Amino acid sequence: xxxxxxxxxxxxxxxxxxxxxxxxxxxxxxxxxxxxxxxxxxxxxxxxxxxxxxxxxxxxxxxxxxxxxxxxxxxxxxxxxxxxxxxxxxxxxxxxxxxxxxxxxxxxxxxxxxxxxxxxxxxxxxxxxxxxxxxxxxxxxxxxxxxxxxxxxxxxxxxxxxxxxxxxxxxxxxxxxxxxxxxxxxxxxxxxxxxxxxxxxxxxxxxxxxxxxxxxxxxxxxxxxxxxxxxxxxxxxxxxxxxxxxxxxxxxxxxxxxxxxxxxxxxxxxxxxxxxxxxxxxxxxxxxxxxxxxxxxxxxxxxxxxxxxxxxxxxxxxxxx
Amino acid sequence: xxxxxxxxxxxxxxxxxxxxxxxxxxxxxxxxxxxxxxxxxxxxxxxxxxxxxxxxxxxxxxxxxxxxxxxxxxxxxxxxxxxxxxxxxxxxxxxxxxxxxxxxxxxxxxxxxxxxxxxxxxxxxxxxxxxxxxxxxxxxxxxxxxxxxxxxxxxxxxxxxxxxxxxxxxxxxxxxxxxxxxxxxxxxxxxxxxxxxxxxxxxxxxxxxxxxxxxxxxxxxxxxxxxxxxxxxxxxxxxxxxxxxxxxxxxxxxxxxxxxxxxxxxxxxxxxxxxxxxxxxxxxxxxxxxxxxxxxxxxxxxxxxxxxxxxxxxxxxxxxxxxxxxxxxxxxxxxx
Numbered sequence: 001x002x003x004x005x006x007x008x009x010x011x012x013x014x015x016x017x018x019x020x021x022x023x024x025x026x027x028x029x030x031x032x033x034x035x036x037x038x039x040x041x042x043x044x045x046x047x048x049x050x051x052x053x054x055x056x057x058x059x060x061x062x063x064x065x066x067x068x069x070x071x072x073x074x075x076x077x078x079x080x081x082x083x084x085x086x087x088x089x090x091x092x093x094x095x096x097x098x099x100x101x102x103x104x105x106x107x108x109x110x111x112x113x114x115x116x117x118x119x120x121x122x123x124x125x126x127x128x129x130x131x132x133x134x135x136x137x138x139x140x141x142x143x144x145x146x147x148x149x150x151x152x153x154x155x156x157x158x159x160x161x162x163x164x165x166x167x168x169x170x171x172x173x174x175x176x177x178x179x180x181x182x183x184x185x186x187x188x189x190x191x192x193x194x195x196x197x198x199x200x201x202x203x204x205x206x207x208x209x210x211x212x213x214x215x216x217x218x219x220x221x222x223x224x225x226x227x228x229x230x231x232x233x234x235x236x237x238x239x240x241x242x243x244x245x246x247x248x249x250x251x252x253x254x255x256x257x258x259x260x261x262x263x264x265x266x267x268x269x270x271x272x273x274x275x276x277x278x279x280x281x282x283x284x285x286x287x288x289x290x291x292x293x294x295x296x297x298x299x300x301x302x303x304x305x306x307x308x309x310x311x312x313x314x315x316x317x318x319x320x321x
Numbered sequence: 322x323x324x325x326x327x328x329x330x331x332x333x334x335x336x337x338x339x340x341x342x343x344x345x346x347x348x349x350x351x352x353x354x355x356x357x358x359x360x361x362x363x364x365x366x367x368x369x370x371x372x373x374x375x376x377x378x379x380x381x382x383x384x385x386x387x388x389x390x391x392x393x394x395x396x397x398x399x400x401x402x403x404x405x406x407x408x409x410x411x412x413x414x415x416x417x418x419x420x421x422x423x424x425x426x427x428x429x430x431x432x433x434x435x436x437x438x439x440x441x442x443x444x445x446x447x448x449x450x451x452x453x454x455x456x457x458x459x460x461x462x463x464x465x466x467x468x469x470x471x472x473x474x475x476x477x478x479x480x481x482x483x484x485x486x487x488x489x490x491x492x493x494x495x496x497x498x499x500x501x502x503x504x505x506x507x508x509x510x511x512x513x514x515x516x517x518x519x520x521x522x523x524x525x526x527x528x529x530x531x532x533x534x535x536x537x538x539x540x541x542x543x544x545x546x547x548x549x550x551x552x553x554x555x556x557x558x559x560x561x562x563x564x565x566x567x568x569x570x571x572x573x574x575x576x577x578x579x580x581x582x583x584x585x586x587x588x589x590x591x592x593x594x595x596x597x598x599x600x601x602x603x604x605x606x607x608x609x610x611x612x613x614x615x616x617x618x619x620x621x622x623x624x625x626x627x628x629x630x631x632x633x634x635x636x637x638x639x640x641x642x643x644x645x646x647x648x649x650x651x652x653x654x655x656x657x
Contacts, residue, residue, distance in 0.1 A: 049509035049510070049511060049512075050509055154597045154598065156597065157597070184365035184366055184536065184598065185365065185536065185538070185577060185580050185581055186365060186576060186577060186580050186593055186594035186598075186613075187593070187597070187598075188580070188593075189579075189580030189581070189591040189592070189593030189594070190593040190595075192582075192591055192593075193590065193591055193593060196590070211509065211510065213510065214539075214581065214582040214583075214584060215582055217582065217586050218582035218583075218586075218588065218591070237586075238586055241586055242586070251511060252510060252511060254514075255510045255511045255513065255514035256510055256539065256584075257510075257513070257514075257517075257537060257539025257540045257542065257543065258539055258542060258543070258584040259538040259539040259542050259566070259578070259581055259584060260542055260566060260584055261542045261543065261562035261563050261566050261567075262563075263584060264539070264542045264543035265543055269514050269518065271511075271514050271515055271518055272511045272514075272515070275479045275481060275482070275512070276479075
């Protein structure tokens, strides 16, 4: 009954109605048929530009939104609105902004303790407190600070509080939505290392959503690249970075500023012209065809689906090789 | 002497006077900018990099004040300028573009209106000529259909387009210096690549000097002729991109480089800098970085490190480098 994968996402669709006239609403297709799966203890990096739907994917998996179509399976069993409460014990989320994702009126103890309260994971007050203190220790916070409020901590420490809160229910899967983007580089490295340590120690799987491509490559086993609500390429992290096959991935990776003067001066950027089209008015075929160097007639009419190019490296493009 | 540099910043101190005390954001920053060069200022939040830029333009918040030091533009000290002189300086001699193109344009005026404002203020062009100039500038920065855009409002443009408009506005009066304060931080990577490319192209075409303020080591690596690394309101290190990345002489710079993932994809564990960023309300007596430095010595706690000169104008303010150089000099003497 338990499957090979911890999380399976099948043809996930998330449309938001947008009022476009007095009586008219048009669906905004934030996520349009995304499928992927994550093994236990694995990290899948999800990259893409703003507006491509990567955050929405993360939120739909946890049913912070009710998906329009498709389904998510945890350990082979489908998650529905009726049983999500139960599954939130296994799946948690760490948010981007450590400033707005913590309630300023609650002490650290209460913030970390809230998931314990919700899921009734303790028998006595004593046990609750012990659990909270051990969680704080786990993420490298000083247990003496349990009675402080969130504003008394720095950005990096707040992100640790957010992580401790996610870990409180002992989840097997965490969605990290831009969890290190708001932090300075020196602090970012501390938090990235901590994510890696926690994975080793607790065997959690991550869906690591970020726009910093160097960070994602560093932390991920596999990577999925999204463009306008669809996954255009997915595969082993090194494979995707060394041998990107989709034209969008190629230009995305070439645009990454490289922190090394010699390599940076040698590398050639494939600069994309134009902007991302509006998700309200998507091209009928491949979403990328308006900016693609190789676009043909066919691309504008048909939508390419993900096809395997060996070793689980899947690409959604008509172009061969 | 002053001819050689277009802008010289000498021992600049800027503080903010808040309810909880004096926040010393910039503590003695010195650098020179040669005409037509690109200078990168890199540092983490709170390192004083943006405040340095704002001090040059004198656009600090009400609580902020330049306490001491000089900013020489073509040999003239602009910290002594009155308000009217400063208005002449901004836009015409030196322009700034900001991080967030969403909030730095006025939402209730058209793009054309905002672009023409600077042109009408600084040149004696009439409205029609200013309009033409504005269209020309939009074309130059690669905005498509410039005539249509002139009549549009900022919300009708995408982030990348807005940043292009900001650049057009900044360059409309052909300033000698362009300060770019995190110009691409709010943009996506592919758009960031477009904007950086555009800035380099315009720099070649128009020949202005650029001060590039950023926290992204990747952005400065390929672009800058010279880089300053700042921490706690002081300059830690100055040198070319190669000096900074390959022959770094300051522990903070080394720490920064170790804490970013390598571009070649090696899964080597990152080495973060321990501790938390410095509190500017309560600066240490010695080196600002000493509390987080692995190699800190006794002297680092009590005395501000001197500038240690290395080849080709590369210098670092670090006691460790100082000691090393002293040792090498001694060895050299003994051998002689």
